[in-house]
Amino acid sequence: MKRVVFPIMLLASASLLSADTNKEIKQEAKSAIMKMGGALKSHMKQNMKAGGPAQAADFCLEEASGIAKKVNAGYPKGVSVKRVSLKYRNPADKPTADEAKILAQIQSDVNAHKAVPKMIVKEVSKNSYKVYKPIFINKGVCLTCHGDAQTRDQQAYKFIKEKYPNDKAVGYKKGDFRGAFVVTIVK
């Protein structure tokens, strides 16, 4: 009897531990993303209000990476957040090979109308994780700068194209999968 029960208990406690770790990592990632997303959003909103899409686009070009740097500097040690996309605008947001694989998987799930998890945790190596939070074109306003020639704001896109001549982040429609926040957590 004991010989049977013992391994089962071991198994149960091992999977329990990993569920705990999973939960803890997701929690850390969530709070990190909220800080980054919130900072980017509030600056974008202020600029949209003050000067419309053109000013907001101008802001994105000048300040977005500065804000990201500042927010990253405020995280606990071992935590960092970036955005990645298969159709990236900023070349700094080009995914690495492992990230591109996850993004492609999400895109194919979206295409197949499968439910996409809110967050995906990947163990990169021992005590090192990457957490993916998918980003969608969830608001009409995104199209101002990421839509097609009809939906884009001409003035705003002029600024954008000058700064990012190889921009891939256009042609989106509402509801499209856009990319992901990637939180790297090294314990």
Ligand code: HEC
């Ligand atoms: C006013 C123009 C503007 C609007 C509106 C806008 N974006 Fe962007 N977006 C940009 C610019 C410019 C960049 C590149 C920023 C940088 O250099 O970090 C960008 C970058 C991104 C990135 C990072 C990946 C990449 O391609 O470099 C994501 C993800 C993104 N936008 C999603 C969205 C979503 C979702 C919305 C709507 C909620 C939105 N954007 C609305 C201009 C805009």
